[in-house]
Amino acid sequence: MSAILSIPSSNPPTISTFKNLDFCSTMAELKQHHAQIVKLGLSSDNDGTGRLIKFSALSQSGDLPYALKVFASLPQPDAFIYNTIFRAYLHAQLHTHCLSLYSHMLQNSVTPNNYSFPPVIRACAAAAGVGKQVHAHVIKFGFSRDSYCQNNLIRMYVGFDELEAARRVFDRMERKDDVSWTTMISGYSQCGWLGEALRVFETMAVKNSAAWNAVIAAHVQNNRFHDAFKLFDRMMEEDVEMDGFVAASMLAACTGLGALELGEWIHERMESRGIRIDTKLATTLMDMYCKCGRLDKAVEVFDGLRVKGVSSWNCMIGGFAMHGRGRDAIGLLKRMEAEAGRPDPVTFVNVLAACAHSGMVEEGRRYFSYMTEAYDIAPRMEHYGCLVDLLGRAGLLDEARMVIDEMPMSPDVGVLGALLGACRIHGNLEMAEEVGHRVIELEPGNSGRYVLLANLYAKEGRLEDVARVRKLMNDRGVKKVAGSSTIELAGSVCEFVAGGRAHPEAREIYAKVGEIVRRIRDFGYVTDSEGVLYEAGEEESENPLHYHSEKLAIAYGLLKTKPGDTIRVTKNLRVCKDCHEASKLISEAYDREIIVRDRNRFHHFKGGVCSCNDYW
DNA sequence: TTAGGGTTAG
Numbered sequence: 001m002s003a004i005l006s007i008p009s010s011n012p013p014t015i016s017t018f019k020n021l022d023f024c025s026t027m028a029e030l031k032q033h034h035a036q037i038v039k040l041g042l043s044s045d046n047d048g049t050g051r052l053i054k055f056s057a058l059s060q061s062g063d064l065p066y067a068l069k070v071f072a073s074l075p076q077p078d079a080f081i082y083n084t085i086f087r088a089y090l091h092a093q094l095h096t097h098c099l100s101l102y103s104h105m106l107q108n109s110v111t112p113n114n115y116s117f118p119p120v121i122r123a124c125a126a127a128a129g130v131g132k133q134v135h136a137h138v139i140k141f142g143f144s145r146d147s148y149c150q151n152n153l154i155r156m157y158v159g160f161d162e163l164e165a166a167r168r169v170f171d172r173m174e175r176k177d178d179v180s181w182t183t184m185i186s187g188y189s190q191c192g193w194l195g196e197a198l199r200v201f202e203t204m205a206v207k208n209s210a211a212w213n214a215v216i217a218a219h220v221q222n223n224r225f226h227d228a229f230k231l232f233d234r235m236m237e238e239d240v241e242m243d244g245f246v247a248a249s250m251l252a253a254c255t256g257l258g259a260l261e262l263g264e265w266i267h268e269r270m271e272s273r274g275i276r277i278d279t280k281l282a283t284t285l286m287d288m289y290c291k292c293g294r295l296d297k298a299v300e301v302f303d304g305l306r307v308k309g310v311s312s313w314n315c316m317i318g319g320f321a322m323h324g325r326g327r328d329a330i331g332l333l334k335r336m337e338a339e340a341g342r343p344d345p346v347t348f349v350n351v352l353a354a355c356a357h358s359g360m361v362e363e364g365r366r367y368f369s370y371m372t373e374a375y376d377i378a379p380r381m382e383h384y385g386c387l388v389d390l391l392g393r394a395g396l397l398d399e400a401r402m403v404i405d406e407m408p409m410s411p412d413v414g415v416l417g418a419l420l421g422a423c424r425i426h427g428n429l430e431m432a433e434e435v436g437h438r439v440i441e442l443e444p445g446n447s448g449r450y451v452l453l454a455n456l457y458a459k460e461g462r463l464e465d466v467a468r469v470r471k472l473m474n475d476r477g478v479k480k481v482a483g484s485s486t487i488e489l490a491g492s493v494c495e496f497v498a499g500g501r502a503h504p505e506a507r508e509i510y511a512k513v514g515e516i517v518r519r520i521r522d523f524g525y526v527t528d529s530e531g532v533l534y535e536a537g538e539e540e541s542e543n544p545l546h547y548h549s550e551k552l553a554i555a556y557g558l559l560k561t562k563p564g565d566t567i568r569v570t571k572n573l574r575v576c577k578d579c580h581e582a583s584k585l586i587s588e589a590y591d592r593e594i595i596v597r598d599r600n601r602f603h604h605f606k607g608g609v610c611s612c613n614d615y616w
Numbered sequence: 617t618t619a620g621g622g623t624t625a626g
Contacts, residue, residue, distance in 0.1 A: 054617080058617090080617070083617060083618085084617070087617075087618085114618075115617050115618055116618095117618085118617095118618045118619065119617095119618075122619095146618095147619080148618050148619055149618090149619095150619095151618095151619050151620075152618080152619060154619095154620095155619075155620080177619090177620090178620070179619050179620040180619090180620085181620085182620040182621060183619080183620050183621090184620095185620090185621085186620075186621065208621095209621080210620060210621045211620090211621080212621085213620095213621040213622070214620075214621050215621095216621090217621065217622065220622095243621090243622095244622070245621050245622045246621085246622080247622080248621090248622030248623070249621080249622055250622095251622085251623090252622075252623085279623080280622065280623045280624095281622070281623075282623085283622095283623040283624055284622065284623045284624090285623090286623085286624090287623065287624065309623090309624095310624085311623055311624045312623090312624080313624090314623095314624045314625080315623070315624045316624090317624090318624060318625065319624095321625085322625095345625095346624060346625060347624095349624095349625045349626075350624080350625060352625095352626095353625065353626065356626095381626095382625060382626065385625090385626055386625085386626070389626075414626055415626095417626085418626075600626080
């Protein structure tokens with residue numbers, strides 16, 4: 001009694017004590033203030049404890065358990081305090097906790113406000129049923145016109161792949177803002193509904209860079225790189241300047257096309273426009289350089305990074321991996337451990353891939369156990385995929401098979417596909433047959449699997465089996481993916497399809513291929529018939545192998561570039577054995593460096609040899 | 617006190 005009476009009401013200590021809370025920077029400080037609050041008998045005060053909870057729940061140096069303890073001690077927390085904990089749970093990915101607390105709030109008869117629903121809606125990410133209920137509450141509590149609530153609902157439905165529901169929310173909004181539009185556009189692009197994404201985009205009166213980016217990114221994510229460039233050109237014509245997000249999307253488009261010059265142009269523009277290169281953007285940039293064959297430039301960007309995130313290290317290690325530089329990849333892992341601390345699961349996917357692509361079997365095995373021993377990272381499907389790839393490529397098919405039999409989860413197509421690939425390399429038809437059928441049943445729409453199996457049968461002369469696989473493919477309406485290669489010349493990207501004659505200079509290109517084949521025969525070229533069956537149209541009277549897309553692209557490169565220039569080609573599928581052999585000989589016969597990126601990795605052909613040591 | 621667009625693997 002006297003203690004409370006001793007507080008002069010004209011000079012409320014509450015205000016100064018509570019204000020001090022806003023200047024806290026550590027939990028230790030905060031706890032002192034908290035002690036003060038308790039001493040003054042103000043611990044039931046929502047204003048003061050609200051600030052206290054906010055700091056401990058949300059700040060960098062906070063302490064969520066502490067916040068929860070304080071929260072639990074409050075007799076009647078208000079909406080602000082509930083909202084704070086909602087957000088904290090969301091940050092901690094404790095979605096269920098967030099939803100339980102929301103029901104707790106309702107049971108306590110605390111009315112949610114406009115700030116309550118955005119985090120609660122986001123917490124519904126994993127529970128569609130609850131999401132609909134929360135949507136009903138948004139209406140019931142009168143927030144049908146609140147753009148934050150509505151935009152979050154759109155996002156929620158997009159996350160459930162319920163685009164119609166998302167669209168209904170969107171259509172009913174009287175005042176759609178930039179966020180509504182962008183969420184709707186990017187929602188369609190997740191589902192691959194590019195047409196709808198574009199239609200929504202076109203009806204937007206004033207398009208800001210976020211909207212442009214959403215629609216550009218939509219195309220990039222669906223491998224429509226040329227269209228992404230067209231949109232980008234339009235954006236520039238309409239005087240909307242490229243920002244960091246658009247730059248990232250465009251770099252990814254360049255990566256997809258293997259368009260180095262365009263990528264360099266984007267990089268230059270980023271610099272001239274003073275776009276801040278954060279870790280994410282730097283990773284995208286490095287990835288572009290890695291996948292466009294300029295590992296040196298990627299290293300330059302990497303070395304120039306003041307703050308390197310785990311993703312930066314991972315990207316660079318992955319870059320070394322795809323260029324077959326296993327030693328450098330491992331060197332970088334060691335540097336990462338010394339300088340940056342903890343690698344993550346992706347780091348080891350890349351390290352294992354590096355070992356696999358460089359034939360470093362022992363190291364690969366060692367790192368597979370090391371990641372668990374040193375970092376307690378349990379192997380995921382991807383790691384098993386890499387291990388199977390590593391062993392399989394090296395010809396250790398039985399061991400690879402054993403890994404699959406003994407792994408704790410059931411292998412996905414990726415893992416089985418790695419074994420199938422290994423069977424092809426080592427000509428093990430028996431295992432290929434069994435694994436191939438499993439893979440085909442798991443992924444019946446992937447034409448590559450049928451082709452691989454059919455080609456293996458063909459090699460053994462088992463034509464009935466070839467016909468059977470082919471029929472299966474036809475019956476299921478599976479279309480083979482056409483081999484296509486791109487080459488960038490003077491900033492424009494030309495695409496070649498196997499056996500295609502659409503190019504205006506097709507005659508010259510085909511003549512050049514003829515010349516090439518004649519010339520490399522002097523260097524020992526013998527056409528390798530493996531894989532002949534499906535790669536080109538059957539009406540082709542000459543050997544269709546000679547008109548594989550990468551040969552056409554290389555021929556065009558030889559026609560259009562100067563002696564000494566490097567020829568860079570990007571292929572959508574794996575490079576075939578015949579093209580690989582031919583490319584080696586072309587690099588020797590024409591004294592050219594040829595860099596081919598295929599679906600899996602890079603091949604640097606020079607002086608008659610390939611950087612992959614024929615190991616791919 | 618709240619929301620939208622961009623990275624890393626096989």
